[in-house]
Amino acid sequence: MQGYFKRTALAVSATAFLLGTSGLAWASTPLPAGLPPCLSGPPGQVWQLGDPYDGYPMPRPGTPGGGPPQQQVTSPDGKTTTVQTGHSLFPESDPWDNPTNLLPTVYHDVYDSLCHLVPNTLSSSPEHPYNLHDEPTVTDIDKSSPYTDLEAILASFHQAGNDDKGRFDNNGKSNGPLRIDPAQVQRAIDILEGNPIPNRVYSGMPVLHYNGPDKQKTVDPVTKNVNVHVIYYRSHIEADTSLLDTMGVLDDTWTITYTVDSLDKGSDDFSPSTMTFDDPNAFGGLASGANSMKPLIMQDLTFFPQKEGKRYVYHLKQSPGRFFNGIYTWGWRVHPGRVQFMENQNKAALGHNLLQWEQLSFGEHPMASRANQLAAIGKISNLAPEKRMWNAFNALRDGHYTSGPAAAALVSEIEAAFDDWDHRGRLPRGVQPDPNADITLFYANNTIYAHVKGYTDPNAHMEYTQWVTRSKGNKAVIKIINGDYFDRGYMSVDFGGMRGWENTFQNTVPVGGDGAWFTFGREHWFPNVFPVLIPAATPGNTTAPVQVSPQALMRRPGREFRETELDPDGDSLKKYKRPLPSLPSANGDTLSEHTIVLNWNFDPSRRLRFYQFDPLHHDVAVFSMH
Known part of the structure; x- marks a missing residue:
């Protein structure tokens, strides 16, 4: 592998031939003298073939394609939002046949709207396939995951029918007599809560997603580095960091030291994708108001193959902190389930920055005490498979059940919830899809479960094949059901279509x-x-309040990344009616619901049709559609 980072000229030529590129990369250089300023010309100008910037990777600002701007209207009752997207820069085409939105590859850093090069925006070139990091260090680890350990605990409850590894038999579970070990019950609760687990690399990463306020880190302004731990297993990517503060490196390049553990069934290509803003200094700087941040580019920083049972340590280069929007770490082998997002915590959306949204939901420090922890876990939907497991394990422990019918009923509940947890490509028990929707999303455990009309296999690689071009299948009805007892959000982003x-x-x-x-x-x-x-659901039972100080919720002028499209002042919350939860559920909760009617006026990218997520609690609350 080391030789791949010190490649010979012959190897470069072979790769270039395979991909149809020249063997010579275009080094990132300043623009030639005499060109007009980047921001000259009419508003929304886009650099087209033959203009002075042809051949350079440039911003593509304004309303694309010269069509009407994006239109987004919410119904008077606050329950339906209808969207007409912006228009394409390109002639209509089938992206799977002749994609007009596939740009010529330019091996060059990107320019911002001030005509300045943005460092570290070329992640791969013929000479350097991994342009933003050196060779990672690789070591062996125990590949046990939360899934394998919970699976083994459940298998241990059955005296008969286990295979020689202590796992489930071929039928998935045993009908033999139960013998519940209280120590194993507590171990399961610790796994779900993210309490310390000896000899496990995933220790401290809860299955219950209640600890968002404690997943914040700051890039060190002296070392210009931050350390992030990531684990892959089955359909999951989890990280110890979901919110990042880059204020100390606004003008400096910086690095992330990633420690990435591939656990059981966690083989994949490591592909953190940085979403980059245009330079806010081109639009008045961070203190200029809601118009300072504009979309620029997104890129996979690397695409490095990883095998299960291995730890990989990378040092990945980043652009200066003022460009940082977030990093989308995804795994194509189990996508859309396998995904995690690390956000710029100073982004403001719907009236609060992203750290404040987490604090409003779970308190300032949910893992600081047992009371804080229980209050935060109480905000997670009781319909969430992870919470159903937690409730049933707690009932086993608190009832001192070791055998008998009550224990059997609780174990059966845990096993069913365990199976739901492993299948985010279907809705969990107790939640039904909207028959009038193309896609039904269920928000629970601060993540997203989904039903896509036409898919019956929850293990399938799910695609929204109806949308082919801007005139064929270019409409989707998306129903969102929120089961969590805190406010959630919906947003969708296009990745280059x-x-x-x-x-x-x-x-x-x-x-x-x-x-x-x-x-x-x-x-x-x-x-x-x-x-x-997407307003909070109403629980059937009373939950304890979380604690947030007024100081934590103060606005921070000049320290907020404010993008008009994110509604940083929460104007839409004042404009539209806040609907009350209205969807009853069998467990006594009243769920919140919202319908998105999405009309695309461009052709999709062949790599991803559309990205959809919770913009207030991003982390693992993503369900993208290929």
């Missing part, structure tokens, strides 16, 4: 990778749907 994308990544087959065929490459992102509030 509207404004274009480049397939910058090189052939990585020599090291077992798949970069050129699956990576997002480098694309010009833009919102499809601006943030929509």
